[in-house]
Amino acid sequence: MTSSDNEQSLAGPGATPRPTLAAVAAEAGVAVSTASLAFSGKGPVAEATRAAVRAAAERVGYRGPDPRAASFRTGRSRVIGVVLEGAVQSAFRDPVQLIEVDAIAERLSEVGYGMLLLPGAEDDALLGGTAMDAAILLGCSPRAVTAARSLQQLSLPLVTIDGVALAHEEDLAVVANLGVDSRAASAELARLVAAAGHSRVAMVTLPLGEDRSAGAFTGAELAAMSAATISIATERARGVGEVFSDLSGWMAADSTIADGLRAGRALLAGRADRAGRGRPTAVIAQSDLLAVGVIRAAEEAGLRVPEDLSVVGFDGVVVDGFPEGRLTTVRQPLRALGLAAAQALLAELAGEPVALPRFSAELVPGHTVAPPP
Amino acid sequence: MTSSDNEQSLAGPGATPRPTLAAVAAEAGVAVSTASLAFSGKGPVAEATRAAVRAAAERVGYRGPDPRAASFRTGRSRVIGVVLEGAVQSAFRDPVQLIEVDAIAERLSEVGYGMLLLPGAEDDALLGGTAMDAAILLGCSPRAVTAARSLQQLSLPLVTIDGVALAHEEDLAVVANLGVDSRAASAELARLVAAAGHSRVAMVTLPLGEDRSAGAFTGAELAAMSAATISIATERARGVGEVFSDLSGWMAADSTIADGLRAGRALLAGRADRAGRGRPTAVIAQSDLLAVGVIRAAEEAGLRVPEDLSVVGFDGVVVDGFPEGRLTTVRQPLRALGLAAAQALLAELAGEPVALPRFSAELVPGHTVAPPP
DNA sequence: TTGTACGCGTTATCAA
DNA sequence: TTGATAACGCGTACAA
Numbered sequence: 001m002t003s004s005d006n007e008q009s010l011a012g013p014g015a016t017p018r019p020t021l022a023a024v025a026a027e028a029g030v031a032v033s034t035a036s037l038a039f040s041g042k043g044p045v046a047e048a049t050r051a052a053v054r055a056a057a058e059r060v061g062y063r064g065p066d067p068r069a070a071s072f073r074t075g076r077s078r079v080i081g082v083v084l085e086g087a088v089q090s091a092f093r094d095p096v097q098l099i100e101v102d103a104i105a106e107r108l109s110e111v112g113y114g115m116l117l118l119p120g121a122e123d124d125a126l127l128g129g130t131a132m133d134a135a136i137l138l139g140c141s142p143r144a145v146t147a148a149r150s151l152q153q154l155s156l157p158l159v160t161i162d163g164v165a166l167a168h169e170e171d172l173a174v175v176a177n178l179g180v181d182s183r184a185a186s187a188e189l190a191r192l193v194a195a196a197g198h199s200r201v202a203m204v205t206l207p208l209g210e211d212r213s214a215g216a217f218t219g220a221e222l223a224a225m226s227a228a229t230i231s232i233a234t235e236r237a238r239g240v241g242e243v244f245s246d247l248s249g250w251m252a253a254d255s256t257i258a259d260g261l262r263a264g265r266a267l268l269a270g271r272a273d274r275a276g277r278g279r280p281t282a283v284i285a286q287s288d289l290l291a292v293g294v295i296r297a298a299e300e301a302g303l304r305v306p307e308d309l310s311v312v313g314f315d316g317v318v319v320d321g322f323p324e325g326r327l328t329t330v331r332q333p334l335r336a337l338g339l340a341a342a343q344a345l346l347a348e349l350a351g352e353p354v355a356l357p358r359f360s361a362e363l364v365p366g367h368t369v370a371p372p373p
Numbered sequence: 374m375t376s377s378d379n380e381q382s383l384a385g386p387g388a389t390p391r392p393t394l395a396a397v398a399a400e401a402g403v404a405v406s407t408a409s410l411a412f413s414g415k416g417p418v419a420e421a422t423r424a425a426v427r428a429a430a431e432r433v434g435y436r437g438p439d440p441r442a443a444s445f446r447t448g449r450s451r452v453i454g455v456v457l458e459g460a461v462q463s464a465f466r467d468p469v470q471l472i473e474v475d476a477i478a479e480r481l482s483e484v485g486y487g488m489l490l491l492p493g494a495e496d497d498a499l500l501g502g503t504a505m506d507a508a509i510l511l512g513c514s515p516r517a518v519t520a521a522r523s524l525q526q527l528s529l530p531l532v533t534i535d536g537v538a539l540a541h542e543e544d545l546a547v548v549a550n551l552g553v554d555s556r557a558a559s560a561e562l563a564r565l566v567a568a569a570g571h572s573r574v575a576m577v578t579l580p581l582g583e584d585r586s587a588g589a590f591t592g593a594e595l596a597a598m599s600a601a602t603i604s605i606a607t608e609r610a611r612g613v614g615e616v617f618s619d620l621s622g623w624m625a626a627d628s629t630i631a632d633g634l635r636a637g638r639a640l641l642a643g644r645a646d647r648a649g650r651g652r653p654t655a656v657i658a659q660s661d662l663l664a665v666g667v668i669r670a671a672e673e674a675g676l677r678v679p680e681d682l683s684v685v686g687f688d689g690v691v692v693d694g695f696p697e698g699r700l701t702t703v704r705q706p707l708r709a710l711g712l713a714a715a716q717a718l719l720a721e722l723a724g725e726p727v728a729l730p731r732f733s734a735e736l737v738p739g740h741t742v743a744p745p746p
Numbered sequence: 747t748t749g750t751a752c753g754c755g756t757t758a759t760c761a762a
Numbered sequence: 763t764t765g766a767t768a769a770c771g772c773g774t775a776c777a778a
Contacts, residue, residue: 130487257694321630
């Protein structure tokens with residue numbers, strides 16, 4: 001169907017005004033406040049009255065309280081904002097954020113809340129322009145920090161997921177900073193690689209800081225970058241560093257298969273190791289997408305995984321087109337994190353105490369780790 | 374000054390009530406209406422007064438009009454709903470919807486509008502519970518039709534993208550039904566395949582109707598299914614049918630690489646063709662993701678693309694990990710569609726005439742079509 | 747150019 | 763169990 005047949009809208013100059021509760025009350029012959037109670041069920045209303053009100057509502061075509069008026073009166077808009085790291089497109093290319101947002105949406109819709117998606121923009125004007133009751137911040141980009149400040153100015157309850165950088169901002173009082181212990185999980189994974197006998201290990205990281213462009217790094221460079229910034233990438237690197245010291249590797253620009261492929265090609269060509277060691281026998285990737293890219297690069301180079309090269313990922317997501325369960329990785333409870341983020345805010349809004357479970361990543365032993373050749 | 378009778382301190386203990394325009398006006402020594410005009414810039418205000426108001430706002434910590442109150446007063450919430458076909462996760466696994474939503478978000482944020490993401494749910498209670506000024510419906514599932522009805526009841530302006538089924542509902546008056554001519558684009562692609570000399574051609578379709586499970590179909594079955602439902606899949610099938618009659622193939626459950634892989638394996642094993650013909654020399658897939666899956670299946674089977682098998686897709690999106698430009702496909706102007714959908718609603722809300730361009734898909738000759746072996 | 751007054755539709759409070 | 767009433771914060775005629 002092409003755009004040629006666009007009908008003109010009905011909402012033109014002659015639009016009928018939406019029926020109000022007053023109209024229903026008049027029709028039913030009761031007070032407005034009674035009609036309100038009959039609809040919301042918040043007060044004692046005789047069954048007969050309730051039926052009369054419902055019938056009257058039906059007759060006048062009342063569709064429930066106007067959300068704008070209700071939100072004005074109650075001070076609640078039944079909307080929770082989700083601030084993404086960047087554009088919708090880039091945020092949701094990453095299955096991790098996708099699962100989290102999906103879980104948030106699921107929990108919110110159960111209680112009739114809406115989810116306002118807020119792409120990380122340059123200015124935060126939008127944040128104050130539309131009504132929301134609370135916000136969830138995903139990721140830990142510098143952008144997230146400024147957004148958090150703006151939102152806090154509006155006295156909105158805040159929850160972060162993976163906001164490790166935000167957790168270190170003293171002046172931000174958030175309801176919760178959710179996320180698994182990336183460092184411990186990374187260390188666990190690294191120990192598994194070490195236990196298989198590997199010592200020539202390279203790491204493929206997510207962006208370590210803001211202004212870094214993708215490319216190879218030495219152990220010293222990694223240490224410098226890690227000291228300068230706190231991010232998911234530096235956290236995970238630290239965990240691996242507990243097991244393998246002076247770790248070199250490749251920093252990817254983004255968590256994608258394509259970037260993993262690029263990293264894998266560089267590392268397997270030996271170009272990456274500026275410390276002069278040979279081709280790595282194992283690659284520790286900081287995301288599953290990167291790991292799949294590395295595996296593709298290995299296949300391109302005629303290397304078998306895991307016989308010739310061991311590869312591990314991080315996240316435990318299903319990568320489209322890649323066999324589920326093949327990759328050795330750690331699984332984050334992404335759905336649980338999303339549900340908990342939503343739940344924490346709902347509890348906070350209800351004035352209830354926020355009880356949070358502890359989240360931990362679970363090792364998923366796949367089939368991509370073996371002893372070095 | 375009114376007595377500040379807080380019914381409940383909402384945001385925990387010690388939450389200061391948000392400063393109001395009245396407070397600013399009092400501080401600046403002007404009337405509330407003057408302060409309002411000074412902020413919105415909608416009326417003539419002396420520069421000195423404006424400065425005084427701004428200074429007063431700064432002093433009392435005023436952060437602009439409360440969006441809830443403003444929305445109540447103006448009847449506009451500055452929020453536009455986007456109704457997805459299903460869960461967030463499944464909708465955004467598809468790069469097509471992702472790009473569209475990204476474009477919508479981009480246009481909306483330019484004008485300070487928010488985007489309320491509404492997952493396709495069982496009941497439409499949520500649709501009336503949160504404030505929005507208009508809505509965009511993506512896709513053409515039966516769910517979209519019921520959602521459209523609910524939204525129309527609320528007198529919300531509606532725009533659909535790829536809502537071919539909605540376009541045929543007589544009682545729905547929408548601002549616009551956007552989308553390319555899927556049928557023509559599919560026919561063009563089919564003609565390209567035919568021109569290369571193929572006659573044993575199989576099609577991999579998106580879900581043709583609601584209750585169909587994935588699997589092989591014959592030409593007769595396809596015709597029956599196409600007659601029963603209108604969807605993007607049947608539209609595209611019709612286009613291909615203009616060139617190749619009695620087309621058999623495989624219906625995928627979803628637009629994913631994994632489903633394409635499954636389809637490809639079935640078709641290349643010859644299991645799929647219940648008409649008894651041999652392995653196809655060309656596969657027409659209804660999405661790029663499916664096409665990439667088919668190509669993977671071909672590689673698995675030791676077939677070279679395009680030498681041994683030609684494959685075409687649909688959409689023109691970048692598939693992570695697959696070389697850009699390699700796939701022969703048609704490119705939909707997805708970004709433009711998203712921008713136009715948002716723009717159409719903004720114009721409608723502003724009472725301006727809605728001018729829509731015509732959208733057409735563009736053939737992208739890649740390197741996956743060659744003469745049959 | 748500024749101020750006054752009113753009302754948007756709903757819900758919470760209190761009195762009946 | 764029901765009814766009357768008062769805000770909620772802002773935008774906007776209209777008057778000054």
